[in-house]
Amino acid sequence: MAEKKLSGAGLRGQSAGETALCTVGKTGAGLTYRGHDIKVLADKAQFEEVAYLLLYGKLPNQAELDAYKARLKGMRKLPDALKTVLENIPASAHPMDVMRTGCSMLGNLETEESFEQQLDHIDRMLAIFPGMINYWYNFSHNGVRVETETEADSIAEQFLWTLHDKKPEPLHVEVMHASLILYAEHEFNASTFTARVCASTLSDIHSCVTGAIGSLRGPLHGGANEAAMDMIEQWTTADEAEEAIMGMLARKDKIMGFGHAIYRESDPRNAIIKEWSLKLSEETGDTNLYAVSERVEAVMWREKKLFCNADFFHASAYNFMDIPTKLFTPIFVCSRVAGWTSHVMEQRANNRIIRPSADYTGPEGAEWVDIADRS
Numbered sequence: 001m002a003e004k005k006l007s008g009a010g011l012r013g014q015s016a017g018e019t020a021l022c023t024v025g026k027t028g029a030g031l032t033y034r035g036h037d038i039k040v041l042a043d044k045a046q047f048e049e050v051a052y053l054l055l056y057g058k059l060p061n062q063a064e065l066d067a068y069k070a071r072l073k074g075m076r077k078l079p080d081a082l083k084t085v086l087e088n089i090p091a092s093a094h095p096m097d098v099m100r101t102g103c104s105m106l107g108n109l110e111t112e113e114s115f116e117q118q119l120d121h122i123d124r125m126l127a128i129f130p131g132m133i134n135y136w137y138n139f140s141h142n143g144v145r146v147e148t149e150t151e152a153d154s155i156a157e158q159f160l161w162t163l164h165d166k167k168p169e170p171l172h173v174e175v176m177h178a179s180l181i182l183y184a185e186h187e188f189n190a191s192t193f194t195a196r197v198c199a200s201t202l203s204d205i206h207s208c209v210t211g212a213i214g215s216l217r218g219p220l221h222g223g224a225n226e227a228a229m230d231m232i233e234q235w236t237t238a239d240e241a242e243e244a245i246m247g248m249l250a251r252k253d254k255i256m257g258f259g260h261a262i263y264r265e266s267d268p269r270n271a272i273i274k275e276w277s278l279k280l281s282e283e284t285g286d287t288n289l290y291a292v293s294e295r296v297e298a299v300m301w302r303e304k305k306l307f308c309n310a311d312f313f314h315a316s317a318y319n320f321m322d323i324p325t326k327l328f329t330p331i332f333v334c335s336r337v338a339g340w341t342s343h344v345m346e347q348r349a350n351n352r353i354i355r356p357s358a359d360y361t362g363p364e365g366a367e368w369v370d371i372a373d374r375s
């Protein structure tokens with residue numbers, strides 16, 4: 001993969017620290033977690049293996065994986081006080097705001113008192129987040145108090161099970177494992193950097209994750225998967241999509257799900273989720289959403305040399321699994337919490353408060369004017 005010229009605003013191209021967790025856009029694999037190629041992980045691993053790799057530093061053996069999954073399974077119960085908070089959030093709220101509030105409330109109920117407890121709190125967040133968002137979703141939208149202590153074998157299955165209140169199809173669970181793995185970690189992206197900045201003040205783990213959720217919410221970052229869905233579902237044929245995209249490009253609109261701050265020619269996660277999207281499209285008998293998505297991809301490359309990032313084909317893939325669009329970005333949270341918290345631990349292990357400088361552009365020597373004399 002060619003190097004992208006990285007300079008200019010947005011701290012682009014400047015190293016803001018060291019990490020042993022991830023490489024993004026390096027020649028060769030393009031994306032690795034602790035040295036493991038994302039393609040291999042997405043093909044062979046379960047999400048829990050990847051979370052363990054990031055958090056505990058190595059791939060688990062079978063006994064370790066079994067024990068880890070059992071531990072997470074035992075941590076799914078929502079505290080009553082959290083349920084009460086969730087039940088008071090209206091259906092009109094954005095689910096990312098629900099995630100933010102839910103995470104923050106958890107921090108009130110189960111406060112991290114010492115960094116020695118960090119892994120317990122991290123595992124708890126991994127275990128509880130899927131049920132937490134779906135408890136709110138089902139209560140606010142359907143009046144149903146969904147059971148979060150399910151028999152689901154994994155976080156992937158738990159998300160779909162608590163959303164639809166039934167055991168999901170094995171194919172969908174497989175897709176969710178791959179999706180959660182693809183989203184788990186991405187070096188110093190905006191939300192992870194938020195978490196690290198917060199961690200650098202020696203703040204608690206729930207504050208770090210709550211801040212990161214807020215950063216991920218925006219459409220230039222994690223929110224792009226639902227923005228992409230809102231866009232592609234408007235079009236019923238590939239030709240219609242092409243015409244609309246040409247118009248958007250002429251108006252210099254941003255096309256959500258395309259481009260990347262670091263990658264230049266492709267995002268290695270795209271080919272993987274695109275393949276799953278195709279499989280799901282065939283499984284569901286879809287005749288337009290996948291074709292529309294492929295055409296948008298082709299037009300964007302032809303016209304602008306812009307490529308799909310991780311978010312674009314996630315939109316159709318999630319849609320094929322009957323996941324409501326507004327829950328797309330919360331799924332990203334359920335996954336990226338592994339990456340964020342690995343970075344928090346890394347920051348804490350070798351900390352100096354993150355405090356860059358700014359180039360001042362304001363006035364010099366401003367004079368005091370008494371309030372009565374101000375215009």
Ligand SMILES: CC(=O)SCCNC(=O)CCNC(=O)[C@H](O)C(C)(C)COP(=O)(O)OP(=O)(O)OC[C@H]1O[C@@H](n2cnc3c(N)ncnc32)[C@H](O)[C@@H]1OP(=O)(O)O
Nearest residue numbers: 219220221222224253254255256257258259260261309310
């Ligand atoms: C999981 C993730 O978070 S992946 C990112 C998800 N975000 C999106 O999909 C939102 C759409 N994409 C974007 O807004 C951008 O590509 C970002 C935010 C991801 C990266 O931003 P930058 O690093 O500033 O982009 P970059 O420097 O490559 O932009 C180069 C040019 O391409 C344009 N461009 C970049 N992406 C897009 C896009 N999706 N649609 C239209 N034009 C674009 C830029 O406006 C810029 O044009 P200019 O030079 O005339 O100003």
Ligand SMILES: O=C([O-])CC(=O)C(=O)O
Nearest residue numbers: 185186188189190261310
């Ligand atoms: O790295 C970035 O800037 C955004 C991204 O793709 C991610 O966080 O997965």
